[in-house]
Amino acid sequence: MAETTRILHTTLIPSFLQKPSPPLKTTHFHSQTILRRNPIRCSISTSSDTTKSTTTDHLQIPWGCDVDSLENASALQKWLSESGLPPQKMGIERVDIGERGLVALKNIRKGEKLLFVPPSLFITADSEWSFPEAGEVLKRYNVPDWPLLATYLISEASLMKNSRWSNYISALPRQPYSLLYWTRSELDRYLEASQIRQRAIERINDVTGTYDDLRLKIFSKYPHLFPEEVFNMESFKWSFGILFSRLVRLPSMDGRVALVPWANMLNHSCEVETFLDYDKSSQGVVFTTDRPYQPGEQVFISYGKKSNGELLLSYGFVPGEGTNPRDSVELSLSLRKSDKCYKEKLEALKKYGLST
Numbered sequence: 136m137a138e139t140t141r142i143l144h145t146t147l148i149p150s151f152l153q154k155p156s157p158p159l160k161t162t163h164f165h166s167q168t169i170l171r172r173n174p175i176r177c178s179i180s181t182s183s184d185t186t187k188s189t190t191t192d193h194l195q196i197p198w199g200c201d202v203d204s205l206e207n208a209s210a211l212q213k214w215l216s217e218s219g220l221p222p223q224k225m226g227i228e229r230v231d232i233g234e235r236g237l238v239a240l241k242n243i244r245k246g247e248k249l250l251f252v253p254p255s256l257f258i259t260a261d262s263e264w265s266f267p268e269a270g271e272v273l274k275r276y277n278v279p280d281w282p283l284l285a286t287y288l289i290s291e292a293s294l295m296k297n298s299r300w301s302n303y304i305s306a307l308p309r310q311p312y313s314l315l316y317w318t319r320s321e322l323d324r325y326l327e328a329s330q331i332r333q334r335a336i337e338r339i340n341d342v343t344g345t346y347d348d349l350r351l352k353i354f355s356k357y358p359h360l361f362p363e364e365v366f367n368m369e370s371f372k373w374s375f376g377i378l379f380s381r382l383v384r385l386p387s388m389d390g391r392v393a394l395v396p397w398a399n400m401l402n403h404s405c406e407v408e409t410f411l412d413y414d415k416s417s418q419g420v421v422f423t424t425d426r427p428y429q430p431g432e433q434v435f436i437s438y439g440k441k442s443n444g445e446l447l448l449s450y451g452f453v454p455g456e457g458t459n460p461r462d463s464v465e466l467s468l469s470l471r472k473s474d475k476c477y478k479e480k481l482e483a484l485k486k487y488g489l490s491t
């Protein structure tokens with residue numbers, strides 16, 4: 136999966152909303168006459184937990200499915216094989232770790248390459264828009280990959296069956312596990328004394344700020360392309376939640392980021408060290424197993440050597456207690472220049488790779 140922290144800090148925070156190049160001449164939108172968007176509807180929350188939300192109105196995303204639902208899984212698998220995914224040794228099933236995941240249907244050897252998802256099935260910043268004019272506007276404003284992909288996902292999702300990605304989007308969770316859905320009091324209560332609390336607050340602020348920027352500088356100028364009933368804070372929370380938990384960085388494609396249907400169904404295990412990447416020889420996204428699997432066993436990849444806090448921050452889960460050898464906590468140490476052993480302490484810190 137992509138290293139979201141780095142991506143956010145390099146692409147989301149800088150002021151990406153530069154002045155656009157000369158205005159678009161196109162003002163007629165043929166596609167819109169046949170494609171209809173599905174607005175996000177309001178429902179009244181029945182929750183009695185006052186710590187949860189400051190408002191009783193809860194906006195519901197009309198696309199996707201329940202986080203543990205297999206209802207759209209067979210349609211997804213059928214669509215993928217009709218769209219060029221080769222026959223697989225795994226299938227989507229309910230699993231103990233990660234709710235849904237890929238499970239071995241046959242014996243899988245250690246060192247075997249699996250998946251082979253072709254690039255035609257990737258969603259990237261270059262994917263074709265069902266509303267090409269909307270994509271052109273964002274590109275004229277030089278919107279970077281992450282906010283562009285977040286907007287693209289909402290645009291396609293709102294078209295429901297009319298999007299070419301409808302089978303993929305229908306199988307995405309309606310509410311991905313993500314700290315973006317936690318309220319401030321939940322962050323304060325459950326992440327008290329953890330540095331992840333501050334990083335979560337910053338991330339929530341980044342997402343909110345990105346949406347506000349897009350709305351102010353682009354969406355409000357093109358309401359016919361980006362209606363507020365569809366492109367709003369709730370849908371952005373959803374799309375960023377999907378990107379944080381599913382966007383893959385592909386080292387062999389120059390670090391390109393992509394949503395890779397099917398590969399997206401793999402859950403993380405701290406016990407494996409195999410990563411997704413593009414394989415030039417087979418021209419698809421693969422991973423190589425580093426252990427054998429028997430039929431019925433869940434197949435895992437690694438989302439990276441991350442601490443429990445980092446996994447929670449990006450993917451919304453924490454591995455079972457004591458199962459993550461990479462778990463760590465950050466400690467802030469300070470060293471005063473007036474300390475009479477300042478030089479020696481500094482040397483010692485440097486020796487162990489600790490920065491000051």
Ligand SMILES: C[S@@+](CC[C@H](N)C(=O)[O-])C[C@H]1O[C@@H](n2cnc3c(N)ncnc32)[C@H](O)[C@@H]1O
Pocket residue numbers: 202232233234235236307308311312380381398399400401402403404449450451452453454
């Ligand atoms: C790339 S998706 C994997 C497929 C996902 N389980 C699904 O059903 O769509 C990443 C999400 O899966 C879940 N997940 C992955 N690995 C997990 C693990 N080891 N324990 C718990 N949840 C996990 C988390 O919700 C995470 O945000």
